[in-house]
Amino acid sequence: MISVLAIGLVVVTSLVIGVYGVRAARSTSDFLVASRRVSPTWNAMAIAGEYLSAASVLGLAGLVLKNGLGTMWYAVGFAAGYVAVVALVAGPMRRSGAFTVPDFAEYRLGAPRLRKLCGCVVLVIMLLYLVPQFKGAGVVLALVSGTPYWVGVLLAGLVVSGSIAAGGMRSATYVQAFHYVVKLVFLAVPAIYLVVHSSPHTRSEALTPERGTHFPEATPVEFTVGTRFSLDEPVTVTVPDGGEVELAAGEHIADAGTEYVFPEGATIPRPEGLPELGGERWSTPLLDVGGYPLFETWSALLAITLGCMGLPHVIMRFHTSPTARTARRVAVGVIALLGMFYLFPAVYGLLGRVLTPHLVLLQGTDTVAVVLPEQAVPGTVGAVLAALVAAGAFGAFLSTSSGLLLALAGGLSHDLFQGSVPRLRLAVAVGACVAVLLALPAQMTDINVLVVWAFTVAASTFSPLLVLGIWWRRLTLPGAASGLVVGTVTATGAVGWSMLLPTAGGWTSVLLAQPAAWTIPLAFATMMLVSRLTRPPDWAEHAVLRLHSP
Amino acid sequence: MRQVHSLGIDLQDGLHGRKVPSAARRLRRLLAVDGVVLADLDGPVAVDGRQPDPQESEGLLAQVFEYGSNARARLADGTSVCAVPLTVDDELAGALVASGDPVEADVEAAAALVSDCLDHAALRRARARIAAADLRTLRAQISPHFMHNALAVIAALVRTDPDRARHLLSDFADYLRYGFSEKGDYATLSEELEATQTYLELQRARFHDRLDITVRMAPEVLPVAIPFLVVQPIVENAIRHGLERKEGRGHISVSGFGEGPLCVIEIEDDGVGMHPDLARSLLAGTGPESRSVGLANVDQRLRAVYGPEYGLVIETALGEGTKVTVRVPRFTRGVVAQ
Numbered sequence: 001m002i003s004v005l006a007i008g009l010v011v012v013t014s015l016v017i018g019v020y021g022v023r024a025a026r027s028t029s030d031f032l033v034a035s036r037r038v039s040p041t042w043n044a045m046a047i048a049g050e051y052l053s054a055a056s057v058l059g060l061a062g063l064v065l066k067n068g069l070g071t072m073w074y075a076v077g078f079a080a081g082y083v084a085v086v087a088l089v090a091g092p093m094r095r096s097g098a099f100t101v102p103d104f105a106e107y108r109l110g111a112p113r114l115r116k117l118c119g120c121v122v123l124v125i126m127l128l129y130l131v132p133q134f135k136g137a138g139v140v141l142a143l144v145s146g147t148p149y150w151v152g153v154l155l156a157g158l159v160v161s162g163s164i165a166a167g168g169m170r171s172a173t174y175v176q177a178f179h180y181v182v183k184l185v186f187l188a189v190p191a192i193y194l195v196v197h198s199s200p201h202t203r204s205e206a207l208t209p210e211r212g213t214h215f216p217e218a219t220p221v222e223f224t225v226g227t228r229f230s231l232d233e234p235v236t237v238t239v240p241d242g243g244e245v246e247l248a249a250g251e252h253i254a255d256a257g258t259e260y261v262f263p264e265g266a267t268i269p270r271p272e273g274l275p276e277l278g279g280e281r282w283s284t285p286l287l288d289v290g291g292y293p294l295f296e297t298w299s300a301l302l303a304i305t306l307g308c309m310g311l312p313h314v315i316m317r318f319h320t321s322p323t324a325r326t327a328r329r330v331a332v333g334v335i336a337l338l339g340m341f342y343l344f345p346a347v348y349g350l351l352g353r354v355l356t357p358h359l360v361l362l363q364g365t366d367t368v369a370v371v372l373p374e375q376a377v378p379g380t381v382g383a384v385l386a387a388l389v390a391a392g393a394f395g396a397f398l399s400t401s402s403g404l405l406l407a408l409a410g411g412l413s414h415d416l417f418q419g420s421v422p423r424l425r426l427a428v429a430v431g432a433c434v435a436v437l438l439a440l441p442a443q444m445t446d447i448n449v450l451v452v453w454a455f456t457v458a459a460s461t462f463s464p465l466l467v468l469g470i471w472w473r474r475l476t477l478p479g480a481a482s483g484l485v486v487g488t489v490t491a492t493g494a495v496g497w498s499m500l501l502p503t504a505g506g507w508t509s510v511l512l513a514q515p516a517a518w519t520i521p522l523a524f525a526t527m528m529l530v531s532r533l534t535r536p537p538d539w540a541e542h543a544v545l546r547l548h549s550p
Numbered sequence: 551m552r553q554v555h556s557l558g559i560d561l562q563d564g565l566h567g568r569k570v571p572s573a574a575r576r577l578r579r580l581l582a583v584d585g586v587v588l589a590d591l592d593g594p595v596a597v598d599g600r601q602p603d604p605q606e607s608e609g610l611l612a613q614v615f616e617y618g619s620n621a622r623a624r625l626a627d628g629t630s631v632c633a634v635p636l637t638v639d640d641e642l643a644g645a646l647v648a649s650g651d652p653v654e655a656d657v658e659a660a661a662a663l664v665s666d667c668l669d670h671a672a673l674r675r676a677r678a679r680i681a682a683a684d685l686r687t688l689r690a691q692i693s694p695h696f697m698h699n700a701l702a703v704i705a706a707l708v709r710t711d712p713d714r715a716r717h718l719l720s721d722f723a724d725y726l727r728y729g730f731s732e733k734g735d736y737a738t739l740s741e742e743l744e745a746t747q748t749y750l751e752l753q754r755a756r757f758h759d760r761l762d763i764t765v766r767m768a769p770e771v772l773p774v775a776i777p778f779l780v781v782q783p784i785v786e787n788a789i790r791h792g793l794e795r796k797e798g799r800g801h802i803s804v805s806g807f808g809e810g811p812l813c814v815i816e817i818e819d820d821g822v823g824m825h826p827d828l829a830r831s832l833l834a835g836t837g838p839e840s841r842s843v844g845l846a847n848v849d850q851r852l853r854a855v856y857g858p859e860y861g862l863v864i865e866t867a868l869g870e871g872t873k874v875t876v877r878v879p880r881f882t883r884g885v886v887a888q
Contacts, residue, residue, distance in 0.1 A: 038769035097775060099811065103881040110883070170807035171768040319773060319880075410810035414879065424810050538568070 002383050003144035003370075006391035010182055011159060014398060018168035018175045038173055040326050044333030046173045047317045049180030051078075051334070052341055053129075053400035054136025057183060057393045059447030060342070062365035064349025065357075066446075067289060068275055068282035070297065071349075074448060075342040077301045077455075079335055081308020086331035089309050091324035092470045092547035099316050100407070101462050102415045108469045108543050109477045117481055119415030121461045121488050122312045126408035127435060128454035128492075129311070130401055132447040134439035137397040139367050144390045149443050157436040160401050164428050169402050179399035184341055186392030190373050190385040191347040198351065198376060206350040215268060220261045221358050223254045229269040229361060237262055268357045277353055277360065290510035295517065300452060303516030307455030310462030313407040324550065348372055366447050369393065405431050445499070453495045460487035460519040464527050472528075473544050479531030487523035491515055553580055554663065561667035562674065565590045565644055574598035577646070577660055584629070584650025588664070591615065591644060602631055602649045614645045620654065634661035638668045681854060700725075700749075703756045718755060721748040738887040739781075739806060739813070740772040746782045746804070753789050757800070761793065766805035774813045774880050775887040777851050784817045784862075784874045787844040792821025792872050808880070815876040823871050829864040845874070856882055 056078060063071035098104035102118035105111075134153050141152030169175065195203070230251050236244050237260040245260070252269070254260070262268075268277060275281035275288065286293035287300055308314060321327035352359065352368040356375050359365045370393065373385035409427035417423065442450065461484050468475045468483075494515035503509035511518065553576050560573035570588060574596040578586040585600035589611055602610075606623065610633045613621040621633045632652045636644040646661045700722050707715040725748040728741065737745075743765070754761050785802065793800035802819045835846040849862040856878055866872040 038772075042769075097881060097886050099881040106883050107881075167807075170809075172808060173769050317770075319770075321773075406810045414811040424812070428810075 003387040003390040006387040007141075007144070007394045010391045010395045011163065011398065014175050014178060014395070015163050015166060015168045017178050018163070018171055019166065040321070040330045040333060042173060042177050043317070043321060043326075043330045044337055045177035045180045047176070047314070047330065047334045048337040048341070049176035049178070049183070049399050050172075050313060050317070050403040051338070051400070052180065052183050052396055053451065054133050054393060054397050055447050055451035056341070056345060057187060057396040058136045058140070058366050058369055059132070059451065060345035061348035061352060061369045062359075062367070063446065063448050064346060065277075065352040065368050066274060066360050066365040067287075069285050070287040070293065071448070072285070072342075072346060073287055073297055073301055074304060074452070075345065077304025078308070079338040079342060080301070080305045082331050082335045082338065084305050085309045085314065085318075086328050086335075089315065089466050089470060090318045090327045090331050093315055093466070094318050094321055094324055094327045095547055095549075097319075099319055100410065100415075101310070101312055101315060101466065102411065104315075104469065105465060105480065108540075109475070109480055110537060110539070111477050114477060114481055115415050117484055118462075118465075119411045121457070121484055122411035122415065123408060124488060124492060125310070125312065125454050125458050125461075126404050126411070126431070127438065128450060128457060130404050130408070130431070130435035131438045131442055132445075132450035132454075133397050133401040133404065134435050135442045135445070135450070136366065136447050137394060137401075138439060138443070139364070140370060140390050140393045140397070143367055143370055144387070150440055153436055153439045156397060156401075157432045160398060160405060161428055161432040163398070164402055164405060165425060169406055172403070172406075176399050176403070179395045180337065182395040183392050183399075184337075186388040186395070187341070187344045187348075187369070190388050191344045193381075193385060194351055194373060194376050195347060198355075202351070202354050205354045215262045215264060215266050215358065216355060218261060218264050219358050220259065221361055222259045223256055223362065226256045227254050227271055227361060227363065228252070229254065229271045231269050232267055235262065235266045237266075262358070269361060271361060271363070274360065277357055290505070290513060292507070292510045296510060296514050299514035299517035302520060303452060303456040303459045303514070305459075306463040306516075306520060307457075307459035309466055310458030311455070312411070312462070313403045315466075316407070345369070351376065363444050401435075405435075449499070453492075453499075456495060456516045456519065457488060457491045459516055460491040460523045463520070464524045468524070468527055468531075470544070470547050472531075473540050474531050474536050475527065475540070476531040476534040476536045478534045479527045479529075482530045483523045483527030486526045487519060490522060491519040494519065557663065558667050558670070561664065562671055564668060564671040564675075565595055567671075570596040571598065573664075577664070578648075581648055581652055581656055581660055583648045583652045585648070587645075587647035587649075589645045589647065591642070594647075595644075600649055602647065606631070607633075607647055610647060611645055615642060618642055620658065622654065625649070632657045634658050636661055636665045636668060638665060638672055643668060697726075699756070700752045703752050707755060714755065718752055721751050724748055735777060736775045736885050736887045737778050738772065739767075739774045739776055739815070741887070742776060742779070742781050743767065743772075743804075745779070746785055749782050749785060750802075757789075757793075760799045761789070762799060762801040764801070764803040764805075766803070766807075768807040771806050771808050771813045771815075771880070773887075774878070775885050776813075776876075776878055777855055777885075780848050780852065780876060781815060781817065783844045783848050784876070788817055788819040788821065788872060788874070790844075792819040792823065794821075796821045809877075811880055812877050813880050815878075816873060817876075818871065818873040820871040823866045823868050825868055826866060829866050829872075833862060833864065848876075852876065852878065855885060 056075070060071065060075055063074065093104065096104055096107050098107050102115045102122065105118045106115045134156050137156035138149050138153035141147065141155055142149045228251065231247055231249050234246060234248050236246050239245055240259050270276055281288055284293065287297040289296060318327045318330070321330055348369040352372050356368055356371050359368050359371060369389050370386055373389060374382040376382065377385060405428055408431040409424055412427035412431065413423040464483055464487065465480055469480070494512045497503070498509060498512035503512055557573055557576050560569040560576065561567065563569070565588065574586050574588050575598045578598045583599070585602065586598050587594050587602070587607060588596040593611070594607070602625065606625065610621050610623055610631060614633045614635050618635055620635070623631050625631060629649065629651050631647060631649040632654050633645050633647040634657050635642055636646055646657065646664055648657045704715050704718050704722065707718065725745055728745045750763055781804065785804065788802055793802065800819065800821055802817070804815070804817050806813065806815045832845050833849050845862060845864070853861050860878055863875040863877070864872065
């Protein structure tokens with residue numbers, strides 16, 4: 001109940017800020033204040049607020065718990081992406097005056113058709129990014145209010161599209177900056193409290209994981225989905241009607257709806273395909289899902305770092321800076337703010353392994369940050385802390401998905417069709433509907449897997465377009481178009497294949513699940529090769545010059 | 551037919567465009583001859599297929615340009631060459647030369663076609679020039695109104711409140727520098743707001759401070775480039791026709807925010823308002839003479855820059871105040887604040 005209240009409070013506050021929080025001036029001298037640009041600090045906070053999505057607030061902690069320490073590389077990538085943005089695109093993008101990537105494509109290559117193509121790619125990326133946000137909001141809402149998952153997703157869709165329709169993004173800068181504070185505080189306070197108040201034993205166990213984690217107390221585990229798991233030693237569990245069932249060592253299949261109570265001290269069963277919690281593979285600081293840790297780590301890092309610059313809603317934020325210098329300062333500020341934030345998902349992940357390891361069994365690791373406080377600190381304090389985290393997570397969902405939905409709607413109404421305001425509103429509604437529909441079957445998919453998919457597509461399409469468009473005069477229209485098509489098809493197709501169809505395992509499945517390492521070079525190569533074969537437009541020299549002259 | 555249509559596209563930048571060689575190739579195919587030369591008054595600009603002996607073709611061109619009529623010559627190998635003048639707006643602009651026994655009537659028809667294309671190209675260039683000139687005229691139209699009012703206000707204050715008059719005069723100087731700057735046709739919204747501030751400062755002096763102002767600006771739209779003097783004339787209109795005739799205090803609010811890819815600026819006053827029909831006729835430019843300048847002008851310029859769907863939106867009724875909404879895309883190719 002407290003959680004629902006806290007979430008409601010976050011929603012209402014951000015709506016109020018969004019509608020009325022624009023700087024108001026009542027005398028003529030205030031005009032000057034109103035016409036002055038926003039400071040880099042506010043801007044950096046706004047960018048960080050929009051960027052920190054459910055993937056960072058919920059997904060990361062869940063992945064640390066489930067797949068091990070190596071998943072912290074995602075956080076490294078999310079922050080490092082801004083280094084690439086500062087170094088390669090922030091300044092020139094601002095000088096071009098372009099607001100979105102399709103704008104930039106039109107500025108640089110001057111073709112309305114390319115604009116349409118870019119609009120399509122924006123749609124793909126934004127949908128891939130929106131679905132996990134809705135999934136995150138759905139699980140959080142379902143968890144705190146006890147409703148089924150689909151109600152949560154539907155509610156999330158209504159809240160976000162309703163708040164946009166009510167004008168909640170009119171003053172996007174202040175809303176997003178507010179959301180950054182919400183996320184940081186609401187995640188940091190419970191995390192610090194948990195660290196301080198957990199027993200020394202828990203702390204040491206969190207930092208020096210032992211092989212094979214045990215249930216800290218007798219724990220009821222209700223399987224909401226059918227799960228295949230294996231046991232290293234036999235264990236006797238209690239079933240709801242009071243009887244006892246002896247589970248032998250080896251493979252077991254629990255059907256959806258099964259409920260077992262594991263006794264205190266029993267070894268946590270290991271779901272199929274996952275590393276042993278606290279085991280060697282779990283503790284190795286490399287991403288290891290398919291068996292080729294070094295390649296997977298590099299590929300994911302490349303996807304996230306380069307994908308950041310290609311995300312449509314990230315790039316448009318640098319337009320607000322008055323000079324290229326401030327644009328870069330803003331980006332550096334963002335890196336600091338992100339770095340500060342990413343300390344906390346790690347805390348939840350590490351403590352979660354000790355205190356709530358059964359989430360792995362339930363395939364519900366995305367909820368660890370919300371479940372953990374109540375497990376660790378029973379009573380009112382725990383409920384309040386859980387409410388804070390839930391509200392922070394919902395804030396993350398609200399800020400990111402509002403930004404994404406607006407970018408998606410903008411792409412729909414502005415790039416693909418000739419835009420008008422009713423169309424923009426319609427596009428917001430359509431985008432929200434599609435995202436909700438796609439999020440409904442995604443309950444069991446990890447938030448971060450979907451987010452990294454979106455980053456991979458962005459890295460294989462817009463990042464070559466921006467990098468080559470800014471730094472290479474010879475880029476041509478056919479080159480850019482073919483690179484975009486190749487990047488979209490390969491990146492979307494590879495990850496989609498690995499998620500929806502069974503793969504043989506080994507190298508093929510790793511290459512499909514983490515395709516960035518080959519799709520990005522492929523997209524770059526296609527753009528350069530086709531550009532070499534065709535003639536650049538006459539104004540290329542001039543357009544590139546303007547991007548770089550101060 | 552497709553060849554002919556493509557010929558028109560190839561020649562849309564005139565005889566010195568990028569695609570003239572491709573036009574020459576199309577002409578050679580259309581005429582089914584060995585070679586085609588397109589020449590302007592200085593000599594050949596594009597050659598396709600067999601190239602006639604330079605001396606021979608120069609002589610032929612000189613003959614065409616001198617008499618303005620067709621010329622024919624027989625080459626050493628027995629084939630014949632035919633040259634036909636190209637005219638744009640009844641003036642000689644070049645020549646079309648076909649070699650390899652062409653049918654003269656065909657070449658003439660082709661030359662007429664090319665002439666038409668060149669004519670279109672010239673018209674298109676002229677139209678772009680006129681649109682640009684229109685924009686400048688419209689921009690210049692606004693200033694005299696305001697200059698007159700401003701100077702009158704300052705003149706009225708010179709004796710009673712010399713300090714304020716001096717202050718206003720320096721504001722006015724800033725405003726003029728903005729209004730007359732030759733840097734380009736666009737400014738950022740924040741610059742435009744500063745100019746509007748100066749204007750409002752002057753108007754408040756005239757209204758003896760019975761004017762309330764509210765400004766709400768979302769900071770992310772401040773750097774958006776908009777045409778010069780879009781907000782100020784609307785504010786001016788609100789004051790002149792909405793608040794001036796109203797008894798007591800008047801209130802005017804200017805707000806700006808982003809709406810996806812659009813930037814929205816709303817100017818609202820609680821003045822006397824107007825009949826919706828009048829608003830409609832104002833935008834159509836058919837309103838009463840005294841009021842026809844401001845809004846219609848801004849509306850036309852916005853449409854000229856951004857396209858017909860981005861005109862002004864006026865919501866008003868008698869006695870209910872007026873709200874004018876400007877919607878512009880945040881980015882439009884070619885619209886850059888200097």
